[in-house]
Amino acid sequence: MATRPVLLTVEDDPAVSRAVARDLRRRYGDTYRVVRADSGPDALAALRELTVRGEATAVVLADYRMPGMTGVELLEQAMDIAPTAKRVLLTAYADTDAAIRAINEVDLDYYLLKPWDPPEERLYPVLDELVEQWARNARPSFEGATLLGHQWSAGTQELKEFLARNQVPYRHLPAADAAAVMEAATLTEADLPAVVLADGQVLRQPTLRELAERCGLATTAGSALYDVVVIGAGPAGLGAAVYAASEGLRTLMVEQEAIGGQAGQSSLIENYLGFPRGVSGDDLAQRARDQAVRFAVEALTTAQVVGVEPRGDGRVVRFSDGSEVTAHAVVLATGVAWRRLAATGADAFAGRGVYYGAAQHEAAGCQGEDIYLVGGANSAGQAALHFAKFADRVVMLVRGGDLRHSMSEYLVARIEAQPRIEVRPRTEVVAAQGDGRLQRLVLADRAAGTEETVAASRLFVFIGASPLTDWLDESFLRDRHGFLLTGPALLDQERRPPPSWPLNRDPYHLESSVPGVFVAGDVRAESVKRVASAVGEGAMAVTLIHRYLETI
Structure with a gap:
């Protein structure tokens, strides 16, 4: 400005x-x-x-x-x-x-x-x-990226979330103001979504990788060899990267979307130690990123890892663009992704009224609206309270009969005291409808056995998560839900490691079925799904890495 x-x-x-x-x-x-x-x-x-x-x-x-x-x-x-x-x-x-x-x-x-x-x-x-x-x-001049695209476009939503979650200053112009910029940049409707950078560069329908590169975010590794490669930049990955780099290990942190992971989309985290008034997910992520940079962590964005495999004493990390790096040890902190809503038509409106998770930047767009939210855990409760500051009404659709079954008591009490929040138990979304964007929801009341159609322009979904482990080969053992097994969970009833385990010692507590590859955070089987525990596991993984490096 x-x-x-x-x-x-x-x-x-x-x-x-x-x-x-x-x-x-x-x-x-x-x-x-x-x-x-x-x-x-x-x-x-x-x-x-x-x-x-x-x-x-x-x-x-x-x-x-x-x-x-x-x-x-x-x-x-x-x-x-x-x-x-x-x-x-x-x-x-x-x-x-x-x-x-x-x-x-x-x-x-x-x-x-x-x-x-x-x-x-x-x-x-x-x-x-x-x-x-x-x-x-006059409006003050703006120094940052300008996003041009229709509000109800999935492509526009993807670029908006990427810019916001990566802390890139941007503005999304309303149609009236966008017309002048489009004419000046000789853009047509076919070019949208487009991004105009602060130096005047115009990107027509950019990929996230192209946008990251033009915004100055690193997308490729600067070296072929590292002490530690951390895959995933949520709380667990950030914790591992900060502790590894602070202890003198050359560290590369790789993230496919945005630093902060799923926690970075949280509107408010109130039970994290040291923040008595709470902290937003993106604020916590930015603080951790600044800390990682201070310790010389090299961070990559929009870099997709497609494989991890042993090669001698090293562990090779392969990327989708064909490049690879070698590390003495690897930390898998890929986290989880929100489960998709099974309602008829929901996939067609993803990014056009149906959203998974809820970052802070979405709330302002809900001013004066009635919005719907699916889920009954802490993440859904925090989002409902945040949206209630902007929306006229927030309707929570809860599959179970009581919020207390899956939500912390302090959140339940605040939700019950908030007049703008309505909780509808035993209610599910069975269909999403609209013309080019979400306009209606069909809701089923399982207790009454009835259905009704309600007007709705935005639906935010928080219905549990699935681990991001499909890209790993069969040498990485998982439980029946796809979460990675580590340490004691790898041992059989006679306390023996799996037949594929090549060493004459048992796996360390956070070590996967591939020696030298450790797992931290939500992607690990039987982990506690909390930000504090994820950060703690990231730090613990570095301690175990030191122990591992002493043996090779």
Whole structure:
């Protein structure tokens, strides 16, 4: 929010152009940036570039007589690119009739006669009034990425979540404001969603990897060898990376989506030690990321790991782009993903009214609405309380008969005391309906045996999670739900390790069925699904890694 607004002057006579710019800088140079153009086409090109980059143009001063395009023609076209800019025509006395006509034809704000000496009497009083009028209604310029795309587009939602969760400053323009930027960037509907970066680069339908690279996020490893590779950047992965790097181990942390993992989407974590007023998931993730960077952890984003395998004393981590790195030890902290809603039509509206999890940035868009939320655990309770600050009504659809069966008591008490939250027990979503976006839900009351259809534009889903382990080969043993077995869970009834175990010792407590590969956080079988325990397991994994490294 720091760039100065622009005063654009358009004059084909170099001497006059320099004189105009000199007088403007003398009076307004501290608060405005003076930009010169020597023709109408050049001025329009400059306006487009400024608009695409999110810079505000306060005033356009154009000479009436210019070859190729008159000042009136220029100011008329400038209205479409920078509609809020004040328009001033510079004209000689002989052309005053044309200037007067232009006031009505192109909504001209003022015309100035040349020469304007002394400027203190004939130039500055006019411009002072115009810039004051402009400043009263102007929005501050924005330094960050501009997201262009329809609100109910799954592609737009994916880019929005990626930017928000990776702490990239951005704005999502409403349709009215997006039209001017689209015209300036020569974008069509077929190009959407698009992202305009702070330097004016335009990305048409970018992939997350392309967007990450253009935003300065690392996507490929800077070395071929590390002491520790941590796969996953949720609380467990961040804990492992921080502790490993702080103890002198060269550490690479790999994340496919955004640092913070599923916990990063939590609106408020109230039971994490050291935060008596609670902390949002993205705030906690950003603090942990800053801490990791301070200890020289190398972090990759949008990097997909497709395999981990032993190779001699090393552990090779293979990526989807064909590259690979070798580490002495690996920590698997890939976490879990929200289970998909089985209701008819729900998949068709994913990102277009049906959302999994709930990051803070979603809440503001629910202002004044009735929203629905599926789930009865702590994550659902925290989200309901957060959304209740914005929405008129939050309806919690709970499969069980009582919130206390799966939610902490302190959350239940707050939900019961919040008049905007309605809890509907034994109720399930059986269908999602709409035309291009979610508009209706069909709800089944299992206790009464009835169904009803309700109007709904947003549904947030928190119905348990599945481990992200499908990409691992069969050498990694799992339980029947897909969670990774570690340590004592790998031993049989006679306390013997599995037949594939190659060492003459038992697996360490967090060690997987592949020696040197440790597991931390929610992806581990029988783990406690809490942020604090995930961080603790990440730290414990590093202690066990030191023990493992002493034996190889």
